[in-house]
Amino acid sequence: MNPVKPYTLVMIPAEEWQAQKDLLQQIREELRHQREQYKEPGITADYILATEFMKAVGIKKSKLYELIAENKIKTVKKSRHLYVLATEVKRYFTDPDIR
Incomplete structure (x- = not known):
């Protein structure tokens, strides 16, 4: 292991990169939707x-x-x-x- 370069550079086609970004965005939106759907009902004041x-x-x-x-x-x-x-x-x- 070279201590000077602790990272690896990977090249992937732009289409695959965009597909990954789109998939992550879909996951984020689904999680946001689920979080809003299951909010704790009730009163929040003391x-x-x-x-x-x-x-x-x-x-x-x-x-x-x-x-x-x-x-x-x-x-x-x-x-x-x-x-x-x-x-x-x-x-x-x-x-x-x-x-």
Whole structure:
């Protein structure tokens, strides 16, 4: 091995090189399409408004206040708005104690 030239030069026809580039581009596009198709659904914020929580789980205001009074969901009140921890949406459907 020659330490001065640690690389190898390879010549290929332009058509083959273009075919390789096209194939790589197709692979990139397919991976991008698959990544977009399988994005994680759901809410990305830490807290959501209580009205958004009620819409997401399909309950009315009286049921929301009942859950809050029984300490079954975690909420935060800031100024005049009531916020619910976003992870409570998933927990509402999975935790058998919340119904």
